[in-house]
Amino acid sequence: MVLHGFWRSTATWRVRIALALKGLAWDTAPHDLRTNEQRAADYLALNPQGMVPALVIGDTVLTQSMAICEYLDEIHPQPPLLPQTPLARARVRAFAQVVACEIHPLQNIGVLRMLKARGQDQAATDGWARAVIERGLEACAALIAAHDGPYCFGPQVTLADVLLVPQLSNARRFGARFDFGRIAAVEEACMALPAFADTAPDKQPEAD
Template sequence: MTEPLLHGFFRSGASYRLRIALALKGIAYRQASYSLRDGEQRSSAFLALNPQGLVPALEIDGAVLTQSLAIIEYLDETRDGPKLLPADPVLRAKVRAAAQIIACDTHPIQNLKVLGWVRGLGQDEAGVNAWGARVIGEGFAALDAFIAPYAGRFCFGDDVTLADVCLVPQLVNARRFGMTDIPQRLLAIEAACLSLPAFEAARPENQPDAV
């Protein structure tokens, strides 16, 4: 069977999420890299795979899947390994909601496209970084409060879930914007995650396209 092909970029937070999930599931895969700053994700060849022109995309099981959370849920439904969504319906909905605080309401409004718009409104780099830090800070505050009743070693008890998979890449982005005031609970969860080989293997600096 041909190994899945991950179309991504080492610095892409959404690609990072998917790399973590693939590693947790023990799925070997190949990588194709697209420099986001150079706009390679908008090439005609890539747009034929994903009309949104966004990474990641994953070629697997004869299909091209897009959107990191949708891909991760597909892997959770079709592959062995640790379950990233709990069996209990209420807790599963809570985990999805926590993941979406990051993936839907925080990360998209501090990505390259939006930062380009912020620059276009006349903000210098200090203003752009302040925008990113504020957006992420508000997301982290909401996430920290949301998971407080459930957190253990990880966001939801002592098992890794989709929420942790989304949190760790966002912490990388936070530091890129110069954030230092990060909730201690989130930092402790990050440390627990990074002690696991799957999270270590997925780190941006450990990717073949890292520069």
């Protein structure tokens, strides 16, 4: 099993967390997004989007971090990343999609490069990222406000936690607030687990 990604990529970190929670072993194939290594022809043959992550299992190539995490959850169901009831699963997925669909895509490297290409300076692009992240995290906090901890939706780690914790690394990188509700407390609880702490970006061999 080979995980193609970038050490600082939050989407790649999501998959590392899921693999670690499942107790699975994997090899890493790094692609530096800062120098567009993900646009190399050999990688585009695996993932025509030219984005990370991609998980290669034998002859099978999986892309998109949430799809990969849910695939792993179905193939290796213990411990589960999704709750048992349809309503609880829907709530976890809704939270995860706030991060994956409404925060992350608007502050990723591709969008920030496009803003700079249209004349925005570093301060402006960082401000854009902060605003997007803070708005999204405030919504995330509201979605879990009625649930007891220590994790997003109670005593078990779910896909929501797998998505949230990597996003908070981007919040720090851009100087965004994340003191909303239980968000910081959830991160602290998750980072006490080896599956989160040992897969963090700064623990990766290629980190700089």
